[in-house]
Amino acid sequence: MFFYYKFHKATNIFRIFVFRSCIHTKKGLNFFKKNTKIEETDEELLLKYKDSGDSEYFGKLYNRYIPLVYGVCLKYLQNEDKAQDAVMEIFENLLLKISGYNIKVFKTWLYSVVKNHCFHILKENKRELVVDFDSNLMESDDVLTLLSEEINDDRENILNKCIEKLPEPQRISVYKFFYEDLSYAEIVEITGYHLKSVKSYIQNGKRNLKNCIESSITEE
Amino acid sequence: MNILDYIKGNRRGKHARKIELEAMQDPFLSDAIEGFDSVKGDHANKIAQMQAKISARSSSSKSKKYLGLRIAAAAIVVIGLLSGYFTLMNHQTSMLSANENDGIYINIYAPEEYIDKKRAELAEIQERQPNSNPTLKAVVDIENLNEVMKPFEPMNIYIPESYAEMQKGNNRIEEELFSTPNKQTDKLYAVAEKANENISDNDFSSKKDKIYSQSTTERWSISNDTSHISLGAAYSKEESKEAPLNAPLSESFADYSLAKRPSSSKIITGKVLDQNGEPLVGAIISEKGSDAGAVTDIDGYFSLNTKTNSPEIVAKYIGFEPVIISNPSNQQDIILKEDRLALDEVVVIGYGTQKKSSITGSISSVKANNESFYKKAPVPSAGDAITGKLAGVQVKQAEQSESKIRIRGASSLDSAENKNIVPKPLIGEKEYKKYLENNLIRPTTDECKNKKGEVVVEFSVDNQGSPINIIVVKSICNAFDNEAIRLVKNGSKWTTGNQKVKVEVKF
Numbered sequence: 130m131f132f133y134y135k136f137h138k139a140t141n142i143f144r145i146f147v148f149r150s151c152i153h154t155k156k157g158l159n160f161f162k163k164n165t166k167i168e169e170t171d172e173e174l175l176l177k178y179k180d181s182g183d184s185e186y187f188g189k190l191y192n193r194y195i196p197l198v199y200g201v202c203l204k205y206l207q208n209e210d211k212a213q214d215a216v217m218e219i220f221e222n223l224l225l226k227i228s229g230y231n232i233k234v235f236k237t238w239l240y241s242v243v244k245n246h247c248f249h250i251l252k253e254n255k256r257e258l259v260v261d262f263d264s265n266l267m268e269s270d271d272v273l274t275l276l277s278e279e280i281n282d283d284r285e286n287i288l289n290k291c292i293e294k295l296p297e298p299q300r301i302s303v304y305k306f307f308y309e310d311l312s313y314a315e316i317v318e319i320t321g322y323h324l325k326s327v328k329s330y331i332q333n334g335k336r337n338l339k340n341c342i343e344s345s346i347t348e349e
Numbered sequence: 350m351n352i353l354d355y356i357k358g359n360r361r362g363k364h365a366r367k368i369e370l371e372a373m374q375d376p377f378l379s380d381a382i383e384g385f386d387s388v389k390g391d392h393a394n395k396i397a398q399m400q401a402k403i404s405a406r407s408s409s410s411k412s413k414k415y416l417g418l419r420i421a422a423a424a425i426v427v428i429g430l431l432s433g434y435f436t437l438m439n440h441q442t443s444m445l446s447a448n449e450n451d452g453i454y455i456n457i458y459a460p461e462e463y464i465d466k467k468r469a470e471l472a473e474i475q476e477r478q479p480n481s482n483p484t485l486k487a488v489v490d491i492e493n494l495n496e497v498m499k500p501f502e503p504m505n506i507y508i509p510e511s512y513a514e515m516q517k518g519n520n521r522i523e524e525e526l527f528s529t530p531n532k533q534t535d536k537l538y539a540v541a542e543k544a545n546e547n548i549s550d551n552d553f554s555s556k557k558d559k560i561y562s563q564s565t566t567e568r569w570s571i572s573n574d575t576s577h578i579s580l581g582a583a584y585s586k587e588e589s590k591e592a593p594l595n596a597p598l599s600e601s602f603a604d605y606s607l608a609k610r611p612s613s614s615k616i617i618t619g620k621v622l623d624q625n626g627e628p629l630v631g632a633i634i635s636e637k638g639s640d641a642g643a644v645t646d647i648d649g650y651f652s653l654n655t656k657t658n659s660p661e662i663v664a665k666y667i668g669f670e671p672v673i674i675s676n677p678s679n680q681q682d683i684i685l686k687e688d689r690l691a692l693d694e695v696v697v698i699g700y701g702t703q704k705k706s707s708i709t710g711s712i713s714s715v716k717a718n719n720e721s722f723y724k725k726a727p728v729p730s731a732g733d734a735i736t737g738k739l740a741g742v743q744v745k746q747a748e749q750s751e752s753k754i755r756i757r758g759a760s761s762l763d764s765a766e767n768k769n770i771v772p773k774p775l776i777g778e779k780e781y782k783k784y785l786e787n788n789l790i791r792p793t794t795d796e797c798k799n800k801k802g803e804v805v806v807e808f809s810v811d812n813q814g815s816p817i818n819i820i821v822v823k824s825i826c827n828a829f830d831n832e833a834i835r836l837v838k839n840g841s842k843w844t845t846g847n848q849k850v851k852v853e854v855k856f
Binding site: 188204205220244 | 362
């Protein structure tokens with residue numbers, strides 16, 4: 130027993146020694162790495178891959194988007210394992226096929242690829258497809274800029290008037306998000322609304338603001 | 350903050366808001382966030398794993414510079430393994446000694462009470478024959494039992510005498526009892542081993558339970574899809590994946606109804622989960638058109654014996670939409686979706702407690718102690734558990750494994766359950782009316798001066814015939830109401846019935 134104890138201790142010491150040396154070498158390598166690293170854009174990486182055929186470039190590019198791809202797959206497939214499989218499948222597919230495409234913006238192109246892949250998988254399993262109807266997004270871009278930026282006086286007046294006209298929950302949510310710069314979780318905490326409610330209040334608020342502003346402008 | 354932090358749950362502060370703002374304009378990002386929020390899991394970890402995989406897949410020869418590190422890592426692993434091995438070698442536990450048993454025999458956990466009882470018996474035997482060394486014989490042996498069942502003390506299983514008798518003659522019965530149509534499975538062998546030659550069967554003949562010993566050539570084949578045994582309360586988590594094998598070890602073997610094992614059927618197992626992958630405990634799985642039913646356990650696993658070969662099964666759980674599956678596979682997982690209707694607050698009305706002495710009816714009770722419960726196989730509902738235990742209580746197994754419990758009165762000639770009986774005054778309706786007129790004391794309060802009319806009171810009749818829960822349905826004024834109530838209270842008794850009675854009192 131005593132011998133064993135000593136032996137164990139010895140291995141521990143050895144382990145610590147090796148571990149420390151590993152850290153040192155790693156730090157050294159990182160130091161060199163930092164000096165030479167430049168932030169390459171998606172399109173640059175893609176070009177490098179097409180030219181050289183070296184999968185490392187594409188791997189690097191894909192890794193940047195794995196969180197987003199995984200998230201979207203989770204949303205549609207509702208299953209961790211299936212989503213992970215999908216992420217890897219998409220990678221394999223693209224590795225082969227991407228050279229054949231002429232892609233302007235990688236991110237948006239990748240988004241539609243991922244969605245189509247997920248739909249394809251879902252269709253294989255069921256005849257029906259349950260998809261959330263996102264009346265979200267892409268509606269009130271101008272409103273978004275109005276709310277987010279400094280604007281000149283008359284537009285600000287109109288905006289303020291329209292905000293006052295909003296129903297209370299929407300007004301509160303919009304105000305807190307855009308003027309007080311709070312996040313959804315914080316708004317939930319302060320107001321007691323549910324998370325989904327906050328999101329929909331903001332969404333509808335933006336839409337109402339847009340309508341109100343447009344009608345105000347046409348009146349003038 | 351990058352999206353990983355947001356995914357991990359950092360939802361507060363300027364940076365979180367920035368991401369949310371970006372999501373308003375970027376459908377890719379907002380879809381991804383939705384995905385992470387809708388499925389539970391350690392996402393950051395999985396993401397890192399996938400990134401590592403992809404890096405590995407797509408890496409070129411540049412990785413040679415890390416070769417030194419890799420060798421060092423490998424060395425650490427080897428040294429770790431060696432020291433671990435030495436650790437294990439020196440580590441004495443009963444677990445290991447159990448492991449070192451001959452691979453054929455395995456130990457089974459039995460409820461403590463059972464163990465104590467058997468120990469007492471064994472001690473008794475030892476007293477009678479101090480020279481012998483009555484070691485316990487292993488009677489049940491499971492092949493290929495997956496790890497989990499490693500008790501701290503080995504325990505042997507005793508077979509009740511009645512069952513042993515049965516087994517001796519009739520091999521067919523065991524086939525019926527235990528075999529399922531699906532035969533390509535692990536077999537459960539029951540083998541008796543004579544650990545000590547000094548003990549013979551006759552030593553225990555005076556006892557109710559007999560140690561059943563069998564030669565090794567005879568075997569009970571209990572085919573089952575798995576290696577799972579349930580003895581009363583002993584359940585192992587991992588094993589409950591498939592059909593539990595219920596070994597009939599109750600002393601009153603007759604209780605175990607053979608009828609419950611259908612001859613042609615399927616055994617469907619699986620688990621019931623909600624949309625987030627969490628198991629639903631206590632969900633009811635039933636077969637449409639028969640009374641076969643099962644309930645999911647703490648891990649969401651269930652096992653259902655269906656009556657037909659192509660059954661239609663329904664999975665139900667409160668607050669969730671029921672799911673019907675026709676022609677399920679033998680291993681069927683079911684995912685239930687939450688009901689759209691949110692459950693409003695549930696109001697629970699308690700009727701208070703009553704002292705036993707103040708109840709005029711008769712009370713029969715059953716306690717859930719080991720004697721009556723643990724020896725039997727697990728049952729899907731409380732109704733089943735008390736079947737046949739209480740006098741005057743009948744439990745009927747209706748469809749969908751909901752039992753109807755009826756207390757007395759069901760076996761009369763007129764078997765209509767829900768007949769509506771209106772109580773009548775014992776002295777007769779005419780006499781009662783006369784009584785009301787004659788005994789009416791007209792109140793002379795100011796409120797009720799010059800008032801005329803009828804007060805209608807409504808009440809139920811308890812099982813002694815007295816009016817209870819008297820309420821005024823049509824009132825004129827306070828004093829009149831009270832007078833009416835007084836009259837009814839002091840009036841004649843009524844015949845019993847389950848309907849309410851209305852009485853008009855004229856003023």
